[in-house]
Amino acid sequence: xxxEIKTGWADSVTREECAVISLRHVTRExxxxxAPVRALDDAxxxxxxxxxxxxxxxxxxxxxxxxxxxxCLDRPTAGTVKIDNVDTNAMTPSELDRFRxxxxxxxxxxxxxxxxxxxxxNVMLAQYFHSMTDEAEARAALERVGLGARLTHLPxxxxxGEQQRVCxxxxxxxxxxxxxxxxxxxxxxxxxxxxxxxLLKGLHRQGHTIVMVTHDPEMAxxxxxxxxxxxxxxxxxxxxxxxxTLRR
Amino acid sequence: xxxxxxxxxxFSAASGxxxxxxxxxxxxxxxxxxxxxxxxxSALTALTVSAAVATALLTLYxxxxxxxxxxxxxxxxxxxxxAPSDAGFGAQPIARVEQAVGTVGHQEVLVAPFSYAVATTExxxxxxxxxxxxxxxxxxxxxxxxxxWPPAWFAAQAPAxxxxxxxxVGQRAAQFLGDAHNVTLTxxxxxxxxxxxxxxxxxxxxxxxxxxxMAAFTRWTGLSATVLEVQVPGSAARVEATVASLQxxxxxxRVEPIRQLxxxxxxxxxxxxxxxxxxxxxxxxTVGVSVLATLSASILERRRDFALMKALGGSHRHLMALFLVxxxxxxxxxxxxxxxxxxxxxxxxxxxxxxxxxxxxxSVIPIILLLNVAIAAAAAFFPARVLRSLQPAALLRxx
Numbered sequence: 001x002x003x004e005i006k007t008g009w010a011d012s013v014t015r016e017e018c019a020v021i022s023l024r025h026v027t028r029e030x031x032x033x034x035a036p037v038r039a040l041d042d043a044x045x046x047x048x049x050x051x052x053x054x055x056x057x058x059x060x061x062x063x064x065x066x067x068x069x070x071x072c073l074d075r076p077t078a079g080t081v082k083i084d085n086v087d088t089n090a091m092t093p094s095e096l097d098r099f100r101x102x103x104x105x106x107x108x109x110x111x112x113x114x115x116x117x118x119x120x121x122n123v124m125l126a127q128y129f130h131s132m133t134d135e136a137e138a139r140a141a142l143e144r145v146g147l148g149a150r151l152t153h154l155p156x157x158x159x160x161g162e163q164q165r166v167c168x169x170x171x172x173x174x175x176x177x178x179x180x181x182x183x184x185x186x187x188x189x190x191x192x193x194x195x196x197x198x199l200l201k202g203l204h205r206q207g208h209t210i211v212m213v214t215h216d217p218e219m220a221x222x223x224x225x226x227x228x229x230x231x232x233x234x235x236x237x238x239x240x241x242x243x244x245t246l247r248r
Numbered sequence: 249x250x251x252x253x254x255x256x257x258x259f260s261a262a263s264g265x266x267x268x269x270x271x272x273x274x275x276x277x278x279x280x281x282x283x284x285x286x287x288x289x290s291a292l293t294a295l296t297v298s299a300a301v302a303t304a305l306l307t308l309y310x311x312x313x314x315x316x317x318x319x320x321x322x323x324x325x326x327x328x329x330x331a332p333s334d335a336g337f338g339a340q341p342i343a344r345v346e347q348a349v350g351t352v353g354h355q356e357v358l359v360a361p362f363s364y365a366v367a368t369t370e371x372x373x374x375x376x377x378x379x380x381x382x383x384x385x386x387x388x389x390x391x392x393x394x395x396x397w398p399p400a401w402f403a404a405q406a407p408a409x410x411x412x413x414x415x416x417v418g419q420r421a422a423q424f425l426g427d428a429h430n431v432t433l434t435x436x437x438x439x440x441x442x443x444x445x446x447x448x449x450x451x452x453x454x455x456x457x458x459x460x461x462m463a464a465f466t467r468w469t470g471l472s473a474t475v476l477e478v479q480v481p482g483s484a485a486r487v488e489a490t491v492a493s494l495q496x497x498x499x500x501x502r503v504e505p506i507r508q509l510x511x512x513x514x515x516x517x518x519x520x521x522x523x524x525x526x527x528x529x530x531x532x533x534t535v536g537v538s539v540l541a542t543l544s545a546s547i548l549e550r551r552r553d554f555a556l557m558k559a560l561g562g563s564h565r566h567l568m569a570l571f572l573v574x575x576x577x578x579x580x581x582x583x584x585x586x587x588x589x590x591x592x593x594x595x596x597x598x599x600x601x602x603x604x605x606x607x608x609x610x611s612v613i614p615i616i617l618l619l620n621v622a623i624a625a626a627a628a629f630f631p632a633r634v635l636r637s638l639q640p641a642a643l644l645r646x647x
Binding site: 094100114118120128133152170 | 268269270271272276279280282283552553555556557558559560561562563564565566639640644
């Protein structure tokens with residue numbers, strides 16, 4: 001049942017209209033030795049602006065494939081993927097690269113910082129591939145995540161939690177509408193998990209859309225919705241939970 | 249992850265305020281090369297070897313013909329002219345040879361005139377006496393083993409009773425001449441006293457002869473030069489052309505190339521060229537395989553870095569440029585260091601083998617550059633395909 005939320009306007013709006021991520025009958029197959037391997041099968045769901053969604057499922061359930069598609073790193077074999085109401089199927093590879101830099105901020109489980117660039121340079125790397133670098137903005141992003149005193153440190157000089165915070169700053173630097181977090185606390189101890197979880201909660205309160213892949217039930221519980229995958233099939237994506245303010 | 253910093257920041261307080269942070273293509277490139285210095289050095293070493301070997305061989309090749317000709321010069325004449333009669337070649341035969349040789353484009357020619365007569369010793373034993381220009385013979389036949397060359401002898405200074413002419417005696421002739429210092433020979437009723445100035449050993453017919461200055465020989469026998477031994481540098485084709493020119497200049501004379509030397513020199517030069525090309529090719533292939541292995545390992549090591557850059561919006565073209573420019577930078581650095589090392593090697597080889605210096609040939613740099621860039625590009629081809637097929641999300645998840 002579509003959720004209808006009163007926005008103060010005369011007409012009610014639907015999730016579909018306010019979707020920032022929309023998958024319709026999306027299937028992704030890979031060539032296999034004997035037969036094609038169907039990694040994702042007929043997935044259909046939407047995520048509206050400002051939602052925090054957790055994607056769960058066992059290994060091999062299709063989470064990587066779904067992340068690829070939402071993150072514009074791959075194209076579906078069938079179906080449509082719309083990000084911010086733009087059909088990504090219609091884009092050329094170079095358009096997709098630009099679109100991804102514009103719309104998606106990635107937060108990885110293993111941080112994936114460039115080892116020979118400092119914290120601020122790692123954040124500026126995202127700016128480099130997006131438009132142009134701005135040291136002041138990068139500094140502000142790191143200060144926002146509490147790393148104002150660690151700007152010039154190499155990743156090897158930062159703790160796990162600090163590296164993940166650099167990753168979050170990097171994900172935010174270009175103000176993308178969507179944050180795609182892949183097991184953001186998977187490699188952290190309890191204390192740093194709390195720090196990162198609090199950061200994500202703060203970002204969500206500020207209105208960021210967060211799509212989070214996680215095995216951690218505590219992290220999943222922070223999200224408003226869970227999309228469960230099994231054997232490439234989205235078998236559960238309930239809509240409900242707290243009131244969501246829809247944004248166009 | 250460690251909570252403790254185990255490396256000093258390059259921007260510690262002790263070194264002053266940090267420089268402005270910036271991210272540019274060249275900075276990423278430079279940092280990447282320095283960060284993986286072991287891999288970078290491995291590829292650089294391989295490409296330096298290829299450039300050095302190619303530089304050394306091409307530098308030697310550029311001068312090879314001249315050096316081999318110089319070496320073959322020491323083997324003596326490669327053309328022999330024989331006069332049609334005992335009248336000899338007449339006046340100024342050397343100048344005429346030089347003129348004829350010059351028309352074929354040679355700039356250097358060695359000519360030594362000879363004349364022969366069979367004289368008898370005081371004991372009645374026959375011996376071949378040769379009149380020769382010792383200065384010319386020394387230049388042309390420096391493979392002769394001579395313990396002491398005779399001094400100059402001038403006909404003009406000879407009085408009615410000429411002093412003994414200096415003689416160079418072959419080791420076999422010396423055995424039956426008797427006196428180790430002086431000998432008197434007779435030809436057609438005319439005698440000539442000779443003072444033995446030195447001994448000669450060649451292992452050939454020269455060992456049975458007595459050589460005296462041409463002026464003394466002509467004064468004694470009345471015979472002028474009847475044989476001209478000529479040495480010209482060049483390929484077999486050039487020697488043949490020289491023979492034709494000499495035949496035109498000296499009609500009636502028998503002009504013959506010494507085939508063993510001419511064709512032997514030509515074969516050796518051709519085979520040396522082929523050997524050099526083969527060596528360069530073999531080295532290039534070996535280096536290519538080594539660089540391929542290094543670049544492939546580099547791609548595998550950095551696949552997550554490339555996957556990250558792609559996830560951040562880096563285009564495939566951008567990533568390829570980063571990878572290929574890195575390979576190109578290493579190739580260029582290899583050219584520079586390889587040229588220096590190769591030129592030094594060529595100098596040393598040339599000194600050791602030919603006793604002459606070979607200076608660096610700057611003109612080989614474009615060839616070396618092309619070779620190294622081709623090796624780097626070929627070696628980068630397959631790793632670049634691996635880069636193209638990267639699956640960012642799976643890699644970044646650690647799958």
